[in-house]
Amino acid sequence: MEGSSSDGSRYGGAGRCALVAELVQMQGMVRQLEAEMGTHGGVGGGGGGAAMAAGADERCRALVSGLLSSIDRSISIARSCCAEAAAGRLTQPAGAAPESPPSADGSAGSDHGADSRCRANAAGTCKKRKTLPKWSKQVKVRSVQDVGPLDDGFSWRKYGQKDILGAKYPRAYFRCTHRHTQGCHASKQVQRADGDPLLFDVVYHGDHTCAHGARSAAAAIDGQAAASAEQKHQPTPPQEQNAVSVAFTSMAVVNASTSSPFVSPATSDCQVSYELGGGSMAGVRNVPDVELASKTNSSMGDDMEFMFSLDADFLDTYKYSSYF
């Protein structure tokens, strides 16, 4: 359930400091990558097809610099949290502790009408509104119908949609498909940006505690080959060829005690190596285009998360409403 903090004090100050260290290491690696690109790039020498490489190379650079700034921000945020933790207490958990009694199942169990909704309150925490770690990001798609980048590897179930005052587009509400089976209380809200229909604001609440979630995320990263094999239907998405998008805001540590996922986003011809939940994988991927838009972490409770989205064969993983 609000799985986030249900693991209790997932992060002590120590955890956060480890996070800082991890981020710093990551920063170093990205800098190396940047240097590496500086060497090989531009002068079309080492690489090969200069003409074609040019565009990809540029995107690579853009991505790397975006990465760096994002990491910088993450580090400073993590540091401040670290300091806070050291200082004594962390703000978040307070009453928040969603040890959530919503008992095993948010709605199913509590479908006794309005009455039960308040039951959560009685138990100490209203399941409504915040208390869950929350962070947001912006995801850019390539066409109005392209929802690929919105596929973050997890399986979501839409449970509502709402017109938001002053917003041109409605906001869609999703929760983890395994909410009932595994008590995973991760949820997210997706809304198109007013100004740019290609831009989506995605707000995540809580993190996934379900095995499926973790696995599908890993699978998403792992590669299309395997994916297309297991994804039975939908030979080709309606859109013209899709890109692999790596969209991430800040990093995600699903569980500090087991491991801290470390990810190096891939761009064209870049080597990707991941470590997730103790395991690790590596792969080389061709990424025609990478959109990366990181946004503020609104409150960044105690977790941060990497989100990978692969349009390719994952489009059919789930459907978004006609708005997307």
Added chain:
DNA sequence: CCGATTTGACCAAA
């Protein structure tokens, strides 16, 4: 038939 989505209603926070 079962699981996902749609959509109006309900409820609590602001």
Added chain:
DNA sequence: TTTGGTCAAATCGG
């Protein structure tokens, strides 16, 4: 009172 978030019945689709 208004608005955002959630519920749940109806509906859709595989």
